[in-house]
Amino acid sequence: MTNQPYDRTKPHNQLPLLPPADSIVLDPEILLKWGYASRALAELNRNILRLPNPTMLINTISLQEAKSSSAIENIFTTDDELYKATADIHREETASPAIKEVLRYREALWTGHKIVSQSGEIDLDTIIQIYQKIKNSTQKIRPPQSLVVIKRGNSEHRPGEVIYTPPRGVGILEEKLKNLIEYLNDNQAYPTDPLLKMTIAHYQFEAIHPFTDGNGRTGRVLNLLYLVNQRLLSHPVLYLSKYIIDHKDEYYYNLQAVTQMGAWKKWILYMLTAVEQTAMNTNRMIDEILEQMSTTLDYGKKQLNWYNKEVNEAIFTQPYIKPRIIGEILSISSRTTLTKYMAQLAQLGIVSPKEDWKQVYYLNNDLIRILEG
Structure with missing residues (x-):
């Protein structure tokens, strides 16, 4: 970490490259939490395979993920309108902008899943394609002259105040993204456990903030795709955004703490807890759906x-x-x-x-x- 004082109004070009120090990742409390989260994730993966047709229920779970991930960015939809739009392709075409945003997120998730399944890795082109699907845009990485900053919302204390200025400049984003992608894909050079890598890489992606908008949603899609790519999940069904929106203040506080103080431990513990709780909740949801399906089938066939x-x-x-x-x-x-x-x-x-x-x-x-x- 640099000794220079952090100034949130200046581009964070000193953002350190990955990986963080081994002493952070090997912290006993982190390793204990990693064990709980890994076990919950493995149980979810086994449960997915109980489904008669895994893609059948994944659409419903991914729709909830899309809705919650968009809500984190203050894009709100009603369940009623969303369900109607997914049931009728013609209604999708005339849906409200907010509904279309949510549906594009789900489409981006499946597009990314297909690309990563075929290529076997996450590269820059994949990240850009996911972003373009989410935003319905042809934009790529933000150019060096783009003065992107993150400000407090209008409903917050001191609205409009700059809270973070991401890196910018010729070649700077490219350098940091290259490092991030190598960290994710090269398990020999960076032999950290994939689940821990996901938590670390998610912070780094959000800190790089490579696009003019849609970084949060793109990053959350990448989380799921990376877990599938590393065979920790067979399908992208981890409903992680629900936990984040329920603990939104803590999410943003821990992001800023890594940036300003290098406080990796609390961030990693937060993300591992999110994985553990989400996996357990998704497991319960799948159990309940399977039980209800079986009961409904028996009832329907008898009648x-x-x-x-x-x-x-x-x-x-x-x-x-x-x-x-x-x-x-x-x-x-x-x-x-x-x-x-x-x-x-x-x-x-x-x-x-x-x-x-x-x-x-x-x-x-x-x-x-x-x-x-």
Whole structure:
């Protein structure tokens, strides 16, 4: 660390390259917390494999992650509007800007997952593509002359005050990003455990702040992709943003503490706690969804001779469903027959209809209860 006093109004060009000192990473308290977080993450990974079709439920969990990650950046949506938009592609096209922001986050997560699965690593081009998806932009890394600063929000004490000025200048971002990417991908040169690497790299990415906007969301996508890339998760289902938004002040305080005082220990402990608690909560969510799916399948099959496993899975794919999805599964071309089937599901309480102008959506209230619980 430099001995020069930290000045938040000047570019933080002295941001140290990775890795931090071994004595920080090998701290006994950090290693103990790492053990708890690793165990919770491993249990979640095993639980994912219990799903009959892992991608089926991942869409619902990733939607909650997208919503919470956007809320951290003060982009708020109602669950109702979000569920409607995901149930109807035409509604996505006419959705509000906030809804589109959330849906782009989910799209960026899956785009990044596909790229990293194919390439086997996270590189600068991948990071840029994730950012461009999130922001619906063709921008790349912010140019040297861009005077980006981070200020207090209008609702905070001393609104508008500069709290951090990220690095800038010719070649500076490129140097720090190159170091970050090497740190993530080169396990021989940097043999730190991947989970600890994720916590350290997340701070570094946010401190570099490589884009003009959308850095927080891009960084949170990278967290999930890195855990999948390092085989700590089979699918990107760690609902980490919920913990961060519930402990938002602590999140930003610890980020600033690393910058100003090199206080890595509290930051790493915070992130490991976030992983542990999130993995446990996601495990409970998956357990509850699987149990509810099984109960609903048994009930539906006893009451309706056409109800089957495929229909049941479709109903649990997302909170709102359009009748055409059921029609496609059952190869029903008759609107009358499909309307009768949906009415039977509603009468049994498996779904409930909701009219929105000329559209009718069917809500899986049990799934909504679990997701929002």
